[in-house]
Amino acid sequence: MSGNKKISMAVIRRLPRYYRYLSDLLKMDISKISSKELSQRMGITASQIRQDLNCFGGFGQQGYGYNVESLFNEIGNILGVNDKFNVVILGAGNMGQALANYSNFEKRGFNIIGIFDVNPDLVGKEINGKKVLHFDEFEEFIKNKRIDIAMLCVPYEKTPSVAEKVASLGVKGLWNFSPMDLKISHDVIIENVHLSDSLMVLGYRLKEKLRKDALAEAKK
Amino acid sequence: MSGNKKISMAVIRRLPRYYRYLSDLLKMDISKISSKELSQRMGITASQIRQDLNCFGGFGQQGYGYNVESLFNEIGNILGVNDKFNVVILGAGNMGQALANYSNFEKRGFNIIGIFDVNPDLVGKEINGKKVLHFDEFEEFIKNKRIDIAMLCVPYEKTPSVAEKVASLGVKGLWNFSPMDLKISHDVIIENVHLSDSLMVLGYRLKEKLRKDALAEAKK
Numbered sequence: 294m295s296g297n298k299k300i301s302m303a304v305i306r307r308l309p310r311y312y313r314y315l316s317d318l319l320k321m322d323i324s325k326i327s328s329k330e331l332s333q334r335m336g337i338t339a340s341q342i343r344q345d346l347n348c349f350g351g352f353g354q355q356g357y358g359y360n361v362e363s364l365f366n367e368i369g370n371i372l373g374v375n376d377k378f379n380v381v382i383l384g385a386g387n388m389g390q391a392l393a394n395y396s397n398f399e400k401r402g403f404n405i406i407g408i409f410d411v412n413p414d415l416v417g418k419e420i421n422g423k424k425v426l427h428f429d430e431f432e433e434f435i436k437n438k439r440i441d442i443a444m445l446c447v448p449y450e451k452t453p454s455v456a457e458k459v460a461s462l463g464v465k466g467l468w469n470f471s472p473m474d475l476k477i478s479h480d481v482i483i484e485n486v487h488l489s490d491s492l493m494v495l496g497y498r499l500k501e502k503l504r505k506d507a508l509a510e511a512k513k
Numbered sequence: 514m515s516g517n518k519k520i521s522m523a524v525i526r527r528l529p530r531y532y533r534y535l536s537d538l539l540k541m542d543i544s545k546i547s548s549k550e551l552s553q554r555m556g557i558t559a560s561q562i563r564q565d566l567n568c569f570g571g572f573g574q575q576g577y578g579y580n581v582e583s584l585f586n587e588i589g590n591i592l593g594v595n596d597k598f599n600v601v602i603l604g605a606g607n608m609g610q611a612l613a614n615y616s617n618f619e620k621r622g623f624n625i626i627g628i629f630d631v632n633p634d635l636v637g638k639e640i641n642g643k644k645v646l647h648f649d650e651f652e653e654f655i656k657n658k659r660i661d662i663a664m665l666c667v668p669y670e671k672t673p674s675v676a677e678k679v680a681s682l683g684v685k686g687l688w689n690f691s692p693m694d695l696k697i698s699h700d701v702i703i704e705n706v707h708l709s710d711s712l713m714v715l716g717y718r719l720k721e722k723l724r725k726d727a728l729a730e731a732k733k
Contacts, residue, residue, distance in 0.1 A: 305714060305717055305718070306710075306714055308713075308714075308717070309707070309709065309710035309713045309714065310694070310707075310710065312713070313692060313693065313694075313710075317693075335694075336694075371717070372713050372716065372717050373713075373716050373717055373720045374713070376716065376720060378716055378719070386614075387610065387611035387614040387615060388611045388615070390607065390610075390611065391607035391608045391610065391611035392607075394606075394607040395607060395608070395708075397692070397709060398709070398712060401709065401712070401713065401716075402716070403712060403716070441719060442715065442716075442719065465719055465722060465723065466715055466716075466718075466719040468711070468712060468715055472533060472617070473533065473537075474530070474533075474555075474556075482715060482718045482719045482722050484711050484712070484714060484715040484718070486706075486708065486711055487529065487530075488615075488706065489529065489617060489618070489621065490526075490529035490530065490533075491688070491704050491706055492618060492621070492623060492688060492704070493528075493529045493532070493592050493593075493594070493621065494525060494526055494528075494529060494704060495662065495686055495688055495702060495704040496592065496593050496596065496598055496621075496622070496623070496662075496686075497525055497528070497591070497592050497593055498525070498686075498702045498704070499598070499661060499662065499685060499686040499702045500593045500596060502685060502702050503685065
């Protein structure tokens, strides 16, 4: 139903969130929900929800609401939660190791089939049952296996060149953890995770809150 | 100048990005830039940039563009990059250890002053020069030190109760890594990092790309 319809990136980026909330509702044995109730839980407007869910067929029925399970399954299908992706981790430092040990990704179909580094202290080490290989072996490795996604956990300066290299060898999806909006010459899909941006926003919001609290306190 | 003006969250969330791009420009010795050039680099419209930067005074001069260094400094001031925050990490598993070892946060003024866990295999262990303390010691710990931010890297089910606990003891900022939109009863600032959401979006976009590539190939 949704396969050939163009869904905007803004909607796509909200889908995992719908998926999480619907999963929670299922766990609570809630089988139907109105856009209004869902709106209150999620903190987005009911009209936004109706508009979003209309994008892929809209499963709401006037006066009944949404069937939680079928909506959950449909969003899961759109997101491809039953698809399988072969993933490699590039960079076996702190973040690479954290990702390698994070079991949730495998549950979601992202199978980590290789971990690479150049640091002799890390190459050969076993992380979550997988031996870290030298990045020099990557070219041979990809000849024998399809690799869909590379998780980039290499140092900042090396990120663009490593990304170019693996993209030139056929990797089509990059998950970048360096604090940059990665751009490369190859036609690939890149998602950036900006941890520092998130922390800076937290710092800003916290500072504003403390300032307002202090003002309110002074007025008492 | 900007201290008392209300800046929308949407603008705030873009500020770290401006900050990164301006930092790169400074490194390249570029001292002025037009909204059009910045727009091309950042992939957002020039009018959006002008509108955003107008929110806090607007440093552009007609026909000259923006002074990179003063814009960089002003955004840095707004974001509070020179402010200092005392941070604890709750949960010394994979993600907690990765964050503890991530030196960039300290450079940005987020000083990690304590790491806590309940797992006897982790308590007492040293991570980046800091001994992991038992979470039971947290209440005593916070009596003697101001803690601004808790980075929550505890298991999913425990996240809400741990968040309530530390908020009740006075922590005002929470950086949550569990795949949920954390809500608690206390008046605190919460930023959620949704790694799984990001990975699911990457999976979706990649699947769409491969589908389109295959269609284009079939038409040849």
